[in-house]
Amino acid sequence: MISLRLYKSFKNAAVPFSLDVDYEIGGEHKNVVLFGPSGSGKSLTMQCLAGLVRPDSGHIRLGGRTLYDGGSNVFVPAQRRKIGYMFQDYALFPHLTLLQNVAYSGTGLWPWRVCSTQQQRAQSVLERFGIGHLARSLPSQLSGGQRQRAALARALNAEPELLLLDEPFSALDPLLRERLREELLELIAGLTIPAVIITHDPGDVDAFAGSLILYDHGHARMVPNYADLRRDFDSPGCCLRHLQEQGHG
Ligand code: ADP
């Protein structure tokens, strides 16, 4: 169960923006899809959830733990939140091998300080994702699909309680995207922990079939299911229609 009330404002930025969301996720679905157009606040929500951005007010609760209480008392730092984060562009360290990238997330240590047990653990995570043989490769030497797996392995190495996937397919070309969507779905289905997935592709919403949170201009609301989202599509000003008109759909 995630209970989230966030307010974060960038009013002095070149393009002012406010995020103001309030919802609870959990219950019948293991996974959650955050869906909405670019710039609507999806990544910012994830960054707040992971502890990378501090909200101005609100609260964040994950399971029985309070990660942020809106005041100055509770703000659990990112490395103690037990949240795995797969970034939009994967953000693998380009100068580190896959093994070093993965080991870093479990330890927060640079390669020269990682002990052999930690290395073995990172190696076994790579094996689990079928890229053990690439442990000594650099991210630039990998294909798109291999990089996606490496980013997922890194997100899971620290044994998180929640997995965040920020547009896991945005770095892939359309053909690869279809295949890797299936693959990633299988990998996620095999996990015991819940996943929150960001997308602005209606096809992903269909495929992941979790609870659905619709984002629009810094606001979010729950949509019971994909059929309701399609129904919404007929209402004027719907952001899904806006996306299709822009050629994303
Ligand atoms: P998306 O839904 O595409 O993931 P984001 O959450 O990345 O959208 O961004 C939402 C808005 O927040 C954007 O307009 C972005 O410019 C703004 N934003 C995010 N981080 C900052 C920041 N550090 N300073 C100013 N504006 C920011």
Ligand code: MG
């Ligand atoms: Mg984003």
